[in-house]
Amino acid sequence: MKSSDLFKEAMEIFPMGVNSPVRYYSPEPVMFQQARGSRAINVNGKEYIDYSMGFGPMILGHANPEVGMKIKEQVDRGILFGSLTENEIKLGKIIKNAVKSIDMLRFTNSGTEATMHAIRVARGFTGKKYILKMEGGYHGAHDYALIKSGSGTMTFGVPSSSGVPAEVSRTVLVGQYNDTESIEKLFREYGNDIAAVITEPVLGNIGVVNPEKDFLKSLREITEKYSSLLIFDEVITGFRFAFSGYQDIIGIKPDITTMGKIIGGGAPVGMFGGRKDIMEKIAPAGNVYEAGTFSGNPLTMAAGIATLDILKAKDYSQINGYAARLEKELNSMVSEYGINAVVNRCYSMFQIFFNKKNVTDYSTATRSDTAKFNKMFHGLLERGIFFPPSQFETEFISFAHDENDFRATVDAMSAVLKCL
Ligand SMILES: Cc1ncc(COP(=O)(O)O)c(C=O)c1O
Missing domain, CATH: 3.90.1150.10 (Aspartate Aminotransferase, domain 1)
Known part of the structure; x- marks a missing residue:
């Protein structure tokens, strides 16, 4: 069957024929x-x-043949156990050793899950309500993240998707990337109630936008001043520029980091990790709930370890x-x-x-x-x-x-x- 016929079928099954919106384009995706x-x-x-x-x-x-081989070997050993495996520890250690700010971490199945849990743990740890995100920053497709700035850009966000309750968007403040003054202004007004600032250190979901000198440093300073947490969403940038996070290149330590993409070698993955005292708030040790049937999935762990092992020598x-x-x-x-x-x-x-x-x-x-x-x-x-x-x-x-x-x-x- 040729592409056009297949796409007609896909249109009958999936909204606009695809399983993620950006994959659709006119007249039909490749x-x-x-x-x-x-x-x-x-x-x-x-x-x-x-x-x-x-x-x-x-x-x-x-x-990549070596990554493929490791996945195939895991297929033969079983693809899901629902219990701790050695490979989770192995991949966890590789990431912890490469990214200085990460003392402890949890694997998830996507970047979306990683940021969702990171935000919850930030709120749980600080006992504060608001999250501050950047206009144009993308952190996946969950309700805390599908928020854009409202009419007066310096106030609460509004849902960027229908179906996200306004009550949720009223807990998210939206600042302007590369505009320290916009962040300071929000902190002056709401600072004592801001649980965390979440940002991609390099914006990668509105094209590529680099941080201007000292912008990220100023986020670190402001969050410290107000006892808020700093979350770097490194789902794209983790292991992309060096065998570490972007944070290690610029020498800024966030409190929580999220990653995804590369660390799973092409298999579904996410990860959030950071300071030990924060991560210990997670269940069952702590009272912030986080879970996943497929988290630390054996196929993903095999693909991730193989990928990072090869990458380390590159x-x-x-x-x-x-x-x-x-x-x-x-x-x-x-x-x-x-x-x-x-x-x-x-x-x-x-x-x-x-x-x-x-x-x-x-x-x-x-x-x-x-x-x-x-x-x-x-x-x-x-x-x-x-x-x-x-x-x-x-x-x-x-x-x-x-x-x-x-x-x-x-x-x-x-x-x-x-x-x-
Ligand atoms: C910075 C960032 N955070 C989070 C996500 C969400 O990750 P996922 O698509 O794996 O849910 C993405 C996806 O592109 C991303 O670029």
Whole structure:
């Protein structure tokens, strides 16, 4: 059956044919049947150089044989026990040893679960009600996180999804990323009742937005001053730029960290961890409830250990350098063709924004020309390059991307950008 027929079937079964909204795009999403290294092949047999890499986790490339072997070995030993296993301890230790701020942790099945539990434990530990998140920060699809700023941006959030009670959104304050004054203002008003500030250290869900100098440091200082907790959501950035968290690169210690994506090697995963005194509040030792039938899943643990074992020996300058060279090429195309666009990059993540101005936060990101991005996306697709299908996602480089991929990508980008 060809892709279009399959998609018609999918539309009968899943809302808009997909199991996660950003996977849908007009006229129909590419349907992949297999992938290896940097390349993914659709059901019609067309090959693409993949820059989505499963939205980040596949940092080693697709179908890494050693990771696959470890998963297969675990399949033969059993795939679910509902009791503690040695591999949970192994993967937990790898993460704890790599990320300085983590004394103890719990595995979950997704980044969404990780941030949901992290927020609950922050509230349980501090006994405070409010959470402060950043406009444009994404922490998964649960009610505490689907909150955007209200009309006066300096007040409580409002639901960004229907179905989220206004009562919940009134417990979430929304600040502006890279705007310390907006955070200080909220703390001046509500500081004694703010349980935690949660932020992605590098925004990765409105394209890539880097922290400005001292912004994250000021979050650390303000939260300490008010006895609030600082949560770094490193679901994307954990093990992405180095064998650690972004926090270790910049030398800031959050109280709680969430991770996902890479630590599961492509299998469903999440993790939250941090200070021992906070993590000890979790049941059964403490009175903050958190649980999951599949948490610490044996297949995920096997994939995660295999991935991090390989990653530990890798030289991250390979993927960071690839992205830096691509950024340079893109910048020269932008100026040569006279396009209103800026390229944002953080190590091995990048995004091209069709925007006249620098993109530093939610409001500048959302002023980008998404129609242009869509044109570029489809132009690249035709030429066998698969970018994540939204201006507000991020391209990821993997260790499988090579010089052939680089040249083919530069040629395709040049042809597409020239026509914009
Ligand atoms: C920063 C961040 N936090 C949380 C999540 C949610 O993770 P998951 O999709 O595994 O639930 C995501 C997903 O992209 C994310 O980028």
